[in-house]
Amino acid sequence: MGKILSKGFEMEEQLRNYFMQSGYFVVRGVPFAYKGFDVTDIDLWLYSRESSLTRNITIVDVKNKKTPQAIERIFWAKGLAQAVNAQNVIVATTERRKEVKEFGQDLDVLVLDGVFLSKLSKSEGFLKNRFSDEEFFDSIEKYSLSKLDGDWKGQMVKCKSLLTKGISFDSCNQWLEVSRYFAEQILTKPSQVDVALRCFYYSLSLFSIGVDFILKELSFLDYDERISKLIEGFTYGAKGLNGVTKMLSLSLSLVEQFAAEGKAISSQVRSKIMADFESLPTGIIGEYFAKSDVGKILFPVAKELEGLAMNRQFRNHLESSLELRGMLGCLLDCWEINRKEFSIVVSTS
Structure with a gap:
């Protein structure tokens, strides 16, 4: 205890x-x-x-x-x-x-x-195998540089706060970005692998819940349509391609009006931004999460990830369910992180 x-x-x-x-x-x-x-x-x-x-x-x-x-x-x-x-x-x-x-x-x-x-209140042992939230945050703060090095605790608090804003592709993309950050910390901070993994698992548990929630609205679409909607959401966020295009046009219209050679600059900026969006490797995760069998396992996988994050006796995901490891493999591919290298680092934790 x-x-x-x-x-x-x-x-x-x-x-x-x-x-x-x-x-x-x-x-x-x-x-x-x-x-x-x-x-x-x-x-x-x-x-x-x-x-x-x-x-x-x-x-x-x-x-x-x-x-x-x-x-x-x-x-x-x-x-x-x-x-x-x-x-x-x-x-x-x-x-x-x-x-x-x-x-x-x-x-x-x-x-x-x-x-x-x-x-x-008469029940006992409810924290025998789990951290309380206070202990979870204490484990993060044991890393003395966690505040300076990207504010690890602050990122976890922010991940929680996104739940109050309504689950959407915007919140899912933010959880995904935090998860990517901690995946990189796992590889680059060998002395902090355990706590970085806890944060990684926690942000991914919220991401899994977010995708599960979004899939409810896509359940009536066929596989190809689900792929298209998911790729668009993971690429452009809740506003989608049309919303981003309109927002971009509105912003660049000021450049066209008031800057010298405004139209040329506007065209260059537009092309660069859209090219950056289109280069995102979101096709990998769009195709993966569009599979109906993947949609069915997201809720239990989310609970499994949360359990890994909060487990009192730390253990990594290498012996977790095949479904959880499959999802992590897909995300590592999306982030262009070598699966084998990642597993080797994790296995030392």
């Missing part, structure tokens, strides 16, 4: 364990900001995949205090869910009055009351 947690954080970890055992993918402590202002943290963010056509996002507000102000928390959590595009809301409170549960029902909010939490 690691560091001692406050009562509130301990309850969040107990609830995280409960929801994980119930089959959810769970993220704890998700920062929510609005126009640059830090608003709050979502205590628990839950993701479930009930079928090829159904995904559900649930937020959980946890209050383990003597005066939990449960009615106010129901209002707060309901509004927060709308702001972060969550379909379901749960409030976990030490409050035991039946009126609180009834009020929650009226607002379509599930209330886990003090009776439930008291039973949950």
Whole structure:
């Protein structure tokens, strides 16, 4: 067992364990900001995949205090869910009055009351094999240069915060970029391979959830159409080719109007930018994730990756499922990282 947690954080970890055992993918402590202002943290963010056509996002507000102000928390959590595009809301409170549960029902909010939490608090060993979030971040900060060397902890926090902005190709591409960064750190920081791998696995777990969410909207398309949509999204982001082209035209119109030889410069810039987009090796991952059998395994692979990141006794992915290793191989190919070289470095961890 690691560091001692406050009562509130301990309850969040107990609830995280409960929801994980119930089959959810769970993220704890998700920062929510609005126009640059830090608003709050979502205590628990839950993701479930009930079928090829159904995904559900649930937020959980946890209050383990003597005066939990449960009615106010129901209002707060309901509004927060709308702001972060969550379909379901749960409030976990030490409050035991039946009126609180009834009020929650009226607002379509599930209330886990003090009776439930008291039973949950009797469970032991929920952090026997896993890090708490605090321990995960402590493991990163043991690398004394992690703040200067790309802010490893900050990148993990940012990865979490993307969940509140609505999952899209934009968030998936950012998770993919963070994963690539840590893949490179694994190769170049031999003394920090374990912690770089933890960060690598964690960002990839969120990426896997993101792609799983996007595939719901593409499930009715045939294979070739899915490939096309995925390649476009991984290349140009949520706006797609048309959106990027319009944005580029709008930006370059100012150059054409006010710069000397504006049209010539605009044409050169446009050609260069579009050539850069088209040179991205996104065809590899587009074709891979378009496969229907790959779509089916993304949710369990995401949970497996998260487990690797948070495992108390560190272990790498070389003995993980064939599906997980297949996905990593595809991404390494996309990043032009030699699979064999990567495996050799990982095997020393």
